[in-house]
Amino acid sequence: MKLIFRMALRNVFRNRRRSLLTGLMMAGGYALFALTLGMSEGTYGSIIDMFTRSRTGHAQVHAAGYLDKPSLYRTIDDPARAGLVLDGLDAVEAWAPRVYAASLAFAGTKTVGAQVMGLDPARERLATRIATQISSGSFIPGASSAGVVISARLASALAIGIGDEFSLIGQGADGSIANDNFTVTGVLSASESAFDGPWCLMHIDKAREFMALGGRAHELVLVFTDYREAREDAALVSAALADPGLDVQPWQVTEKEFYQAMLLDRKGGDITNLIIMAIVAVGVLNTVLMAVLERTREYGVLKAMGTRPASVFGLIMTEVFLLALMSSAAGALAGAGLNHWLSVSGIPIPEPISYGGVKFTHMLSAVTPETFTRPLATVIAAALLVGIFPAIKAARVTPVKALSSR
């Protein structure tokens, strides 16, 4: 009813100072909520980018079952065909094939278990930042070279460095014994690398030859144009590959522990937001309750004239909704402004973090649709929720008592 709407709107401006204070409280709550969300989105965005770009990518393709039980024999038999499909997808920014094997590494009198990873240096540079994680020496040379990059831990375990030779013994996919000598051309950083185990990285062709894998691969790492779309894009890739023997999973699945730790941390942020909204809700409750108590006589007149309780209830709820909406508009402006400013300048971290070849110096915010929609929905829902009690109180006013009140 238009008149009820008009009455509600005018009631909002009736006690301007009170409405302004409540509106500021709600707008402040909105802006704070938007800011915490923006900082969370921005910071997690940076962390996810740092994490996924350091090694895992936004999604990975494996042979079915490989993720649960990795095995030398569970391979993608035709990675070239899959590559052609991936090249045809707009969502896929880059992809790179990899192979993995377990082996024993020998240098002098020292022996240690080592993980071999074969990768395509050119493709890998487009997809991940592994090449930037070298602390000394250079990245993997060409396929014909015996040069490899090893992790700091493997270098320490074998007591070898740049230019030193060592041997690897493993098992070939054809049942043969894999055995070859390699030269260290680069060592991965001990503190900033995503490879903290005893890793040995070599050209994929060399690794395939070593493992007798032919043209097969264990993994295709994918990087999408937008990491936030990883789940949807992974499903898109899966549909495009149309191969039940292949399993495409986003980083949330391939790096389940990291993702769950992140979700848990976000829950902490949600509790903070809940507290903000509870404070806002108490303020709104106080304002609406005061207004209802002051206007008891008016509600009595409305009911005496034949206004239904539901209409009185609707009047209060519309008033609360309008106040929440106007406050949200102000809060959205403030929140978006703050988030935009912090997405550009950020908050400096006293001790910058380096990981996966990236230096993390500022906590950056982000302006995403969620930084608008969630505070809006929460502020309005909280206001309406606390508005219910005063609205019921007004709707239940007994005209004869209300009319005799002062």
Next chain:
Amino acid sequence: MEKDLVIETRGVTRTYVTGEVKVHALHPVDLAVRRGEFTAVAGPSGSGKTTLLNIVSGLDTPSSGKVKLAGREMSAMTQAELSDFRRDHIGFIFQAYNLIPVLTVEENVEYIMLLRGVPAGERAARVKRMLDEVGLSGKKGRFPSQLSGGQQQRVAIARAMVSEPDIILADEPTANLDSATGSALMDMMRDLNEKRGMTFLFSTHDRMIMEKSTRLVTLKDGRIDSDTKK
């Protein structure tokens, strides 16, 4: 029941209980008001005038007895039915005007017709006619706080009459006005009563209202003391 009876009360009593104290506000009251009457219910404070009006309007319920308004037995109605019944059959004029402060003069008068679902065109025409009749067409866009007490009561009269209810109940309508304004308003209501044949029932202890009414019912200690037609 006679066809032109608008109000009929039979043995209506009202007892208020506060703790162990019982106050008999109305002893059995029998009252019949016919269509077109301009009746004043008079009596000193505490005589039961307002209680009687509240019961007749369905705002309060009698402790015993029956009330019929416009031929309908009110004690059998639910709260929702009573609410609709008031909307459709009763116009109220209050001592303190009780206009809705956030509605303009025009909207205050229009409100009851919105509740009754009167079409927009007809609403506008009726509001215009009523405001012309109470002499406030020039102030239709003003809010109650921008009007004098007399002007506010005129708006209240227009609001009560615009939907042409069966009866207009006015509780001490001149109590907050000076005597000249009160008298002018009473003349205006009497004029509307004569022109439109609308039924009025006032509660009052204002001698001027008693003189201008066509029927005077006096209450004393919750009982009808006299009933005089002029």
